[in-house]
Amino acid sequence: MQRAALIADALAGLSGARKTLPCKWLYDAEGARLFEAITALPEYYPTRTETRILDEAGPAIARAIGPGAPVVEFGPGDGEKAVRLLRALDAPAAYLPVDIAPEWLDAAAARVSAALPGLRVHPVVADFSAAFDLAARMEGSAPALGFFPGSTIGNFEPPDAAAFLRRIRAGLGAGARLLLGADLVKDPAVLVPAYDDAAGVTAAFNLNLLARLNNEAGADFDLGAFRHRAVWNAAAERIEMHLVSLAAQSVRLAGRVFRFAPGETIHTENSHKYRPERLRALAAEAGWTVAAMWTDPEDLFSVWLLEI
Known part of the structure; x- marks a missing residue:
């Protein structure tokens, strides 16, 4: 049941004009382990x-x-x-x-x-x-x-x-x-490092969502072709986490093909x-x-x- 819900949410989110993935899927066993590591970081x-x-x-x-x-x-x-x-x-x-x-x-x-x-x-x-x-x-x-x-x-x-x-x-x-x-x-100088730490643990946490889609949904994301980005959206008063495509590429998931332009992002989480x-x-x-x-x-x- 969880796998079906994960695939349904991924297909819906990646089909949008602005690609998204729900943040609740960040927390598989590896995601949970990485988040626990994040909570101990000096920036967090x-x-x-x-x-x-x-x-x-x-x-x-x-x-x-x-x-x-x-x-x-x-x-x-x-x-x-x-x-x-x-x-x-x-x-x-x-x-x-x-x-x-x-x-x-x-x-x-x-x-x-x-x-x-x-x-x-x-x-x-x-x-x-x-x-x-x-x-x-x-x-x-x-x-x-x-x-x-x-x-x-x-x-x-x-x-x-x-x-x-x-x-x-x-x-x-x-x-x-x-x-x-x-x-x-x-101050964003305090906020942004909490979501983009120097050790790269938050980056690994965010990228693990793509690994989860590969492992559980049969996707073929190349994790090396995406980069973690955290930004402060002052108008909405929120931190946004994104995965940025580093090149033009295509990804297959559940019989669908999703194309990414260089610099295009998957918006994975907001933290208001x-x-x-x-x-x-x-x-x-x-x-x-x-x-x-x-x-x-x-x-x-x-x-x-x-x-x-």
Whole structure:
């Protein structure tokens, strides 16, 4: 089923006037490994900054949430942030990580289970960017806490981000709260290197998407004929990741031929950065209100507690 969805998304994206590939397909097992390496790079400030905020705000978050909440994490990554949050909370009822990549999901669930052996952990394989059922998987009687760290909200276009926040508000149920990480607008001299590091790890991460299409969809991309590019789009206040064709070339995928001109790109990811007033407006549009917001001394990153 995943292979069919990958091929369908690739055919649709590469058929457009401007070629695109959905960023969710960046995260196969190798993509997950590379992204974990990215989070440790000196240029990549979001992970270490958000982790620091969560550690410092942990007691306040626990007081606001109260005891017995089931925690639903959308896109758990390596599970490390969940471990920190769950340790800070008062007797959480269960942990439900949700991700489209089973390899990453299993690793995150295993890490949380090892760190908190008495906690019930129920991985959910699902595309959280689309509608899926959560109600049947909930445990406990306390309102749920959604957890969406890493500024993954920035991967959505703003109307899609609002739609996502509305869906999870409905899915989490009455009285739910949401702990949301959002990267802040800042100097491009800080932003761009975070997505185009000197060691080339982000480039390998982006190019791995083409390797995945070769391996899983039978495509014949020449990875040496594409180059990673990260740019700051000031008008849209977002980082864009592209794969740039270095020459005129043709690529075959699922019986179709896609032609690339020199310099033509495949747009693989957006990472929108938020100003606080824009995030407040987005939350309100989706039916959430802001209960609290925390940031770091340099105003690099923000963590928001939203409530219904």
